[in-house]
Amino acid sequence: MNIWLGPFFGADENEIAVVGTEGVHATQDAGKTWSRVTALRPKNQGQGFSFSPNWFGCYAWDPVHRTVYASSMGNPVYSHSPSK
Numbered sequence: 001m002n003i004w005l006g007p008f009f010g011a012d013e014n015e016i017a018v019v020g021t022e023g024v025h026a027t028q029d030a031g032k033t034w035s036r037v038t039a040l041r042p043k044n045q046g047q048g049f050s051f052s053p054n055w056f057g058c059y060a061w062d063p064v065h066r067t068v069y070a071s072s073m074g075n076p077v078y079s080h081s082p083s084k
């Protein structure tokens with residue numbers, strides 16, 4: 001896992017989320033195992049933007065609702081709540 005932003009701490013000391021080149025990953029056992037929560041949002045047919053370590057982006061992790069929020073300068077907020 002190639003991490004470039006985080007960690008974002010969760011509901012307790014065991015839950016952590018990070019942003020990497022393959023998406024957002026989370027652990028619920030203090031880093032022993034990790035799972036991908038979501039991929040990064042792709043650029044849609046030349047419109048919008050892509051999230052990458054080469055562009056200014058803002059990320060937030062809501063551990064209660066397991067929702068990822070992301071945006072970059074001049075773009076709307078993207079949210080994703082994966083099914084559990």
